[in-house]
Structure formats: structure tokens, C-alpha cells
Amino acid sequence: MELRQLAYFLAVVDAGSFTKAADRVRVAQPGVSAQIRRLEREFGQPLLDRSGRSVRLTEAGTAVVPYARAALAAVDAARQAVDELTGLLRGRVALGMITSCGPLGLPGILAEFHRRYPAVEVTLTEDGSDELTLAVRAGTLDAAIIGLPSTAPPGLATQLVTDEPLVGVVAADHPLAGRDLLALSELRASPLISLPEGTGIRSRLEDACAAAGFAPSIAFEASDPFLLAELAARGLGLAVLPASVVTPPPHGVRPIAIVEPALRGQLALAWRASGPTNPAAAAFLTHAREALAGRPGSTG
Template sequence: MELRQLEYFVAVVEEANFTRAAERLHVAQPGVSAQIKRLERELGQELLDRSGRTVSLTEAGRAVLPHALAALTSVQSARDVVDALTGLVRGSVSVGMVTACASADLTELLSRLHKKHPGLDISLSEDDSHNLLAGVLDGTFDIAVVGVAGDLPEGLESRVITDERLVAGVAANHELAQVSSLPFVELETRSVICLPKGTGIRTCFDAACAAVDVTPTVALEASNLGIIVSLAAQGLGMAVLPESAVGQLHRIDLEPEARSRLELVWRVVGGKNPAASALIDLARVASAE
């Protein structure tokens, strides 16, 4: 008995037709028929009823089918185990990234994965944090970089990439250029320049405003922190951004303190995708470094 015979037998059962099974297997139809006949001769029983318009299982075929499926599953499991042990991870991995993210951590992680498994297909997509979290939970994404303003949904594990204070920045000739701190409520009467909704930093900013019941007056939005700094430097408003991005602007601490946090997230219990498992393992190692 050969694994090929079992594979052909299962394909014919699932397709209920020799021709369609042969097309699925990319082999000639007579070859499929011949291998299944050999299997039947070896077992001493007909496994398939060929008398109708579609192929169906005989009583013996119904008894054999679960064992054939189990054998093929075991063989695939053995291959997966060998792949994992030898590091020959194949397949694809889907990565999500919050809009306007410029994370060196993510690019470094993907670079490590590519160097370790150069045959791996990696896809990268942008979306807002809410959709990315939902996508990780439902399996659309294997791993994602998101802006996190509170606790993660149950079932996710994460590694913090950045955790910075949110501050305001104004031009040197701005009327607040001598001010060192400002309550969030002042943002209701000031022209605010910030990232658009859906970005990680904006998610954290909106959550901080909601926590103190403040509705900021957002005058300008840009998806690039450098442009936000430039707009503020031209006197077009007050930029709200992470403290590391203030640049030449005069920094003003917002009160109460609010944080901008980016996290790399993945499912606690992953699927059977060895490629995704390899990426998650690298993320866990990076967390411990």
C-alpha cells in the first residue's frame, strides 16, 4: 500500500469523479484509476462504486476512508515537524501595520525573518489599529503593529515597541513659546495639528482627550510627523506628537500626562502556520533582548 494510492482514493471520494480528481492531482485519469484498482486488489475489496453517474463509497470504502485520511494527516504532520526542526519554514506570513507607522523594530524583525527563511513570502498591509486588532484575532493578519491606548483584547500577546509621552510643539514665535505645560482642555481653543484618525499616535491622542472629556480643535492633519512639525514651525498651529518628534519646536507638556504606545501584537494561540510561528518566535526573542 502506497501513500499515493491513499491520496488518489481520498481525492476521488471528495470529488465523486475520477476525471475531476485527476485534474486536482495534476495526473492523467487512467493513472488514478490504475492506482486505486491496485489498492483494491491489495485489500481484497472494492472501495468505490462506479456504477452510478457519480462515484460513491462501498461499505468497505467507508470503513477505509477514515484510516486513509488519518494516514495522510500524519504524513503532513511529520513533514511539518521536520520543517520546524530543521528551520526549513516555508509558506507565507501576513503582517499588518498601523497607518503612518515608521517602526524600525518591525523592519528589523522582518529582515531577521527573511534572512533566516529566504523562501518565505511576506505580505505587509496598512490599516487602522481597530481593524488590525480584529484582523489578528480572526487570522487575517499573523502579526501587526498597532497603536494601543488601553488594554489589549483577550487572546492577544504583545511586545511594546515605543512608549513615549504625548506633548505639544509650537513655533519659537508662538504666543505659548514660553509655556512649559498646558492642560488638555486648552486644546479645545487652540488650532491643533496632528496625525489622521486610524494612526497609532492619533488613537492614543483621541483616547487621552476622551479620558478628560476634551474635544480638541483639529485644524490640520498630516500622515507624516515631519510635515506636522513643519506646519507647526510655520505658525499654523500647535502640533501634538510624541516627545521624540518635537525637533526644533518648543515643547509643551500636556497635563495630565498621556502616552503614545505602539505594540507588536499576535494571537496567544497561533494556528498551524509554521511561517507565522517563526515570526512570532522572533518577536518573543526580541522582547527578551
């Protein structure tokens, strides 16, 4: 039995599919499947039920999960003890980020961390907030910049980095372009342009619309907020975006404040509530929290 087999097994369990697990552990799907089959042969029992649309645990797999997690945690603790004994900070930090967090200055934060700790390898993964949250909770990522949904993600600690209004963005010749305020209920009749499902802003929009008694009509979606603003400028609908994306307004668009209720978008640095599992991740988290703390609207 190999540790990587246990790690792949838990990745599939947490992701619910071999494809997503392979992406998280950065191994081709056939390699993940092969290692798990070897693990199952060693146990003499299937650990995963592959018969449905999603992968589910068998009874034997359910029994194995807590021991697999404990085994990997013990190895991480042993590595940490050795690193602390030698006083050498080394290892690997896995960081995630959403597409639209470029203005936070993450490249500079990473560069400064590398200058301080050149023996630490840092990897960066880009994904939606929902997927990043799952990866941090599962331990395949040490920390991530995510868009916060309406309710705090369970199992994670967060440090708020940005907090700003969400606005409606329309073309300059749109019928609503002369308005300064737009009630949320008025979005019921508008084709909307939005970030994809799984993002914090989309979650907040859908939750607010549901509370108002309707489902938003999404005409276009994309992960790049600046592309969404361009789609709105082309008259394809009303885009719901953070105010900073259209401050100052690009040519051809008109931002309108959304009220009753006002919506806000928040970005946060997120990590497991139980804390980092290795010294390198702990050092990076301290470094990132200090670097991001000085941003307007950020809180611990």
C-alpha cells in the same frame, strides 16, 4: 466549494464591506464578489445582505460562519502537521505596520528572518492601528506593529515596544511657545494637528479629552508625524506627537510637555491571543519578539 470562497466570505464578514475585504485579501473587489456569489449559489441561499450601507449577515450566513472558520482552521492545522513532519519551514507570513514605526528597525528584522528562513514568503501591509487590529483578529494578518489605544484590544496578545510621552508641538512664534507645561484642558481652545482616527495616539488624545469634558478641535490630520511637525512649524496649530519625533526639536518648533494628565504613546507588536496558526508565523513571532525585546521601554 473552494477554500478561497470561504476565506473571502469571512473577510467580508470581518471587514463589514467588500472594498475593505478585497484590500485585505489583495484581490480586486469584483473577484471577491464573484466568488461569494458562487458560494451563495452552491448553498442556494444569500449569505450576505447587501441592501444597506454596510454588508450584514443573513440568517443563513450567520449559520455558515462558524463552519467556515472551522474549515479554514482545519486546513491550517493540516498544513502545520505536514510542515512539522517534514521539518521544512516554509509558508507565508503576513505582517502589518503603522506608518510611523520606521525607527523600530523593522527592515533589519525582516532581513534577518529572511536570511534564516529563505523559503518563507513575508508580506508587509501598512494601515491604521484600528484596521491592523481587525486584520490580526480576523487572521488575515499574522502580526502587526500597532499604536495601542487607551484600552487593550480584545482578542489580541501584545508586547510593548515603545512607551513615551506625548507632547504639544507649536511654532517658535506661537503664543504658547514660551511655556514648559501645558494642561490638557488648555487644548480645548487650540486648533489641533493630529494623526488620523484609527491610530493609537488619536484614540488616547480623544479619550483623555472626553474624560476632561470636551472634544478636541482637529484642524489638520495626516499619517506622517514628521509632516504634522512641519504643519505646526508653519503656525497651523498645535500638534500632538510622540516626544521622539521632536527630539531634538526641528528648526522652527517648540515642544511642550502635556500634563494633568500626562499622555503617553505606546507601540506594540500584536498577534492573536490564541497564537499563530502556522509554523512560519510562529517562527516569525518568536524572531520579532526577541529582536524587539531589547528596545528601551519594551515589555513582554
